[in-house]
Amino acid sequence: MTRWFEDITIDEAFPLGSHAFTEAEIIRFGQLYDPQYFHVDPEAARHSHFGGLVASGWHTVTVGHRYMVDALFAEEERLRGLGQEPGVSGPSPGVNKMEFRAPVRPGDTVSYTLTVTGKRPSNSIPGWGILFNTIEAANQRGELVYHAELVGFSKLRDYEMPLRLRLLMALTRLPVLGKLLAPRNG
Amino acid sequence: MNPVTANRRHYEDLAVGEVVDLGTTTVSKEMIISFATEFDPFPFHLDEEAAKASLLGGLASSGWQTAAISLKMLADSFLNTIASMGGLGFSDLKWIKPVMVGDTIGGTATITALRRSRHHPERGIVTLDFDIRNHKREPVMTMRLANLIELRDPSAPLEAAE
Numbered sequence: 001m002t003r004w005f006e007d008i009t010i011d012e013a014f015p016l017g018s019h020a021f022t023e024a025e026i027i028r029f030g031q032l033y034d035p036q037y038f039h040v041d042p043e044a045a046r047h048s049h050f051g052g053l054v055a056s057g058w059h060t061v062t063v064g065h066r067y068m069v070d071a072l073f074a075e076e077e078r079l080r081g082l083g084q085e086p087g088v089s090g091p092s093p094g095v096n097k098m099e100f101r102a103p104v105r106p107g108d109t110v111s112y113t114l115t116v117t118g119k120r121p122s123n124s125i126p127g128w129g130i131l132f133n134t135i136e137a138a139n140q141r142g143e144l145v146y147h148a149e150l151v152g153f154s155k156l157r158d159y160e161m162p163l164r165l166r167l168l169m170a171l172t173r174l175p176v177l178g179k180l181l182a183p184r185n186g
Numbered sequence: 187m188n189p190v191t192a193n194r195r196h197y198e199d200l201a202v203g204e205v206v207d208l209g210t211t212t213v214s215k216e217m218i219i220s221f222a223t224e225f226d227p228f229p230f231h232l233d234e235e236a237a238k239a240s241l242l243g244g245l246a247s248s249g250w251q252t253a254a255i256s257l258k259m260l261a262d263s264f265l266n267t268i269a270s271m272g273g274l275g276f277s278d279l280k281w282i283k284p285v286m287v288g289d290t291i292g293g294t295a296t297i298t299a300l301r302r303s304r305h306h307p308e309r310g311i312v313t314l315d316f317d318i319r320n321h322k323r324e325p326v327m328t329m330r331l332a333n334l335i336e337l338r339d340p341s342a343p344l345e346a347a348e
Contacts, residue, residue: 033254047190062225062250095279
């Protein structure tokens, strides 16, 4: 999926891989970022409505993100192997929606799937396109673990920067002038 | 009665408009590289030179790390003081500005809605709007989080809770 914006196909589902969650990693993530009793204490978790330890939703989501990044790198390698120059992915501006559904318990295996549902050139960043991505995660019983609607950036291959913009960018690289020309908020 | 949460605040004890002070966290280079190595190994989160050449303009935390740190601050200051039943999800998460090495982030989470769950009326849903800023008071992240919470009186009629 590190493809050029122009080569990204809409509604094609990419399997990202599967991850088996252990009790130790669930507790470790919980202690670092989401130390609620049902994420860090198996004994106390029995009193929760989950009836036992469950992974923080944020844990399953960040693991899913890791699998997506690995898939992007793998696609990059594949394209290089074919003698093609891969595209460039950029940082994400945000997440429109994230729904945590079935809890993830120690021993569960979660499979992640990415689908690009829409794309358009960015209005604010010349040379980049915006991707609308859906990630769905399901457990070994096929139950939906989460549904996410994310936004990403991808570079345009066929973009040619207007001369005026190229001049402005060159000027902003000059130490003194650059500070005056650079937009205030990045 | 859940012995873990018996003495914590329940749905009935919360009010729309309550502002939770999340405190602050300083984000070090080690934290950024450690999180990125595990969850977001793009070169612009791992390597200073690659980061300078990217849209971020310098070594910056993964947006997921900014969110996870905000969640940790919410757990410490709020979720572990209420009868939380876990998160339902979130919406409108916006990474407005990158969090750079050495930035101190913090802010508030404001209760913007309280309602009973439609499918499980014995549970409440508290909605929190995050306003995360850096030490220059610039907004870095906003999001709306929905979290389940136990009712002190699960049999209370729905109308009374509205």
